[in-house]
Amino acid sequence: MKTISIIGGGWLGKPLAHYLETTGHKVFVSKTSDEGVALLQQEQLNGFKCNLELKSGTADLITALKEQAPNIVIGCFPPGFRSGNGERYAAQWKQVIEACVEAKVTKVVMVSSTTVYPDVSQEMSEEHASLALSETHEQFSDKAQIMLLAEQYVKNSGLHFGIVRCSGLIGPERHPSRFATRLKQVSDLAPANMLHLTDAIGAVSFIAQLDKSVVVNATTPNTVSKAEFYQAALDSVGSSDPLPPVVHVADKKILPDTLLELGYRFHHQHTLELL
Numbered sequence: 001m002k003t004i005s006i007i008g009g010g011w012l013g014k015p016l017a018h019y020l021e022t023t024g025h026k027v028f029v030s031k032t033s034d035e036g037v038a039l040l041q042q043e044q045l046n047g048f049k050c051n052l053e054l055k056s057g058t059a060d061l062i063t064a065l066k067e068q069a070p071n072i073v074i075g076c077f078p079p080g081f082r083s084g085n086g087e088r089y090a091a092q093w094k095q096v097i098e099a100c101v102e103a104k105v106t107k108v109v110m111v112s113s114t115t116v117y118p119d120v121s122q123e124m125s126e127e128h129a130s131l132a133l134s135e136t137h138e139q140f141s142d143k144a145q146i147m148l149l150a151e152q153y154v155k156n157s158g159l160h161f162g163i164v165r166c167s168g169l170i171g172p173e174r175h176p177s178r179f180a181t182r183l184k185q186v187s188d189l190a191p192a193n194m195l196h197l198t199d200a201i202g203a204v205s206f207i208a209q210l211d212k213s214v215v216v217n218a219t220t221p222n223t224v225s226k227a228e229f230y231q232a233a234l235d236s237v238g239s240s241d242p243l244p245p246v247v248h249v250a251d252k253k254i255l256p257d258t259l260l261e262l263g264y265r266f267h268h269q270h271t272l273e274l275l
Contacts (some may be wrong), residue, residue: 001024001025001026001210002025002026002068002070002071002072002096002247003025003027003028003068003069003071003072003074004020004025004026004027004073004208005026005028005029005030005048005064005065005068005070005072005074005075006028006029006030006074006075006076007028007030007061007073007074007075007077007096008029008030008075008076008077008078008111009030009031009035009036009040009045009047010076011169011173011174011197011214012042012076012111012141012169012197012200012204013029013076013077013202013236014029014040014045015041015197015201016074016076016200016204016205017029017045017156017202018043018045018203019205020205022092022098022203024113025240026046026065027045027046028046028047028048028068028070028145029048030045030047030048030049030050030064030065031047031049031050032049032050032051032053032198033049034053035214036049037049037154039182046061048064048068049064052077052092052095052096053088057095058095058099058168059137061099061217062094062098062099062102062103063094064177065099065100065102065103065105065255066102066103067131069103069267070103070107071105071106071107071119072106072107072108072109072208072209073096073100073105073107073108073109074108074109074111074204075093075096075109075110075111076111076136076204077092079113079115079143079146079147079150080085081143089146089147089150090094090146090147090150090153092150093110093150093153093154094153094193095096095149096108097154097157097159100157101157101158101159103234105159106159106160107159107160107161107162107208108154108157108159108160108161109131109161109162109163109164109204109207110151110154110161110162110163110164111163111164111166111200111204111206112147112150112163112165112166113147113165113217114127114165114166114167114168114174114193114217114219114254115141115143115144115147115165116134116140116144116145116147116148116151116165117191117252117254118133118137118139118140118144118252119138119139119140119141119158119182119252120162120250120252121189121190121250121251121252122252122253123252123253123255124217124252124253124254124255125217125255125256125257126165126215126216126217129144129148129165131145131148131149131151131152132227134148139275140156140241143237146228149247151163151215153210158202160212160213161213162208162210162213162214162215163214163215163216164204164207164216164218165215165216165217165218165254166200166219167193167194167195167205167217167218167219167220167254168192168193168195168219169194169195169196169197169200170194170195170196170197170274171196171197171200171274172197174197175233176194176229176230176233176274176275177230177232177233177236177237177239179245180230180231180233180239180241180244181241181242181243181244183230183244184244184245185223185245185246185247185251186226186227186230186243186245186246186247187225187226187227187246187247187248187250188225188226188227188228188246188247188248188253189225189248189249189250189251190226190249190250191223191224191225191226191251191252191253191254192223192224192225192226192228192229192230192271193219193223193252193253193254194219194220194223194229194271194274195218195219195220195222196220196267196268196274198267198268199220199267199268200218201266201268202225202266203216203218203259203264206220206259206262206263206264207259207262210262214258214262215229215258216254216256216258216259216262217254217256217257217258218256218259218261219254219255219256220256220266220268220269220270220271220273220274221256221260221266221269221270222269222271223253223270223271224271224272226251227243227246229248229271229272230243231243232272232275233254233275236275
């Protein structure tokens with residue numbers, strides 16, 4: 001049994017905490033408000049407050065981690081790009097690393113994203129994205145560079161680490177049919193790189209307990225085009241809404257080969273199973 005602290009008790013972090021507890025670990029999980037902590041505690045989780053936006057955020061986290069004495073810290077808080085706060089993401093990860101080093105944590109795991117990859121229509125394995133590459137190739141977006149800087153803080157921490165680059169997350173309250181009509185267009189040549197919550201939990205917990213430092217892609221091994229996937233998503237809920245305009249533009253395909261070679265077995269083998 002290990003003691004694990006999860007920073008970010010949201011859509012992924014909360015069920016991850018439940019899962020890790022059922023497998024015998026002692027788990028702490030954070031929210032940014034007292035109200036959020038109370039809700040976690042109502043679900044019999046060991047909630048604690050962590051708000052990295054506060055001036056005292058780093059010091060508060062150090063205090064919490066020293067009290068909890070975790071072997072592993074998992075950061076699964078979103079980058080905040082949709083809210084316009086994405087530029088803070090790398091700095092927040094720097095705070096997390098400082099706290100983990102001060103609290104003498106053994107391993108840190110970052111839930112990252114396949115947003116890190118360049119806008120190139122090819123198969124993408126882990127070596128195709130790094131901070132150094134993003135600084136010399138214009139195909140990397142600003143969001144990719146922010147996330148890669150955050151990843152670099154993890155890599156440079158001196159701690160054992162795991163970085164899990166998740167594809168588009170779907171599952172409870174995130175059925176892809178909800179997003180289909182909001183898209184400007186869908187391509188019949190671009191792969192639908194998707195990951196179900198079940199495999200996000202599985203991959204993160206697997207990497208957290210792995211006895212080596214790794215960067216891995218977490219994405220459903222087999223898929224179809226975005227056009228076919230989103231049409232299937234609409235069909236699965238009986239929706240008659242039309243697809244957005246279908247275009248013929250190729251895009252990147254994320255490869256989960258490293259994660260598979262390490263021994264992880266996906267619950268879902270094909271994206272159409274996710275619907």
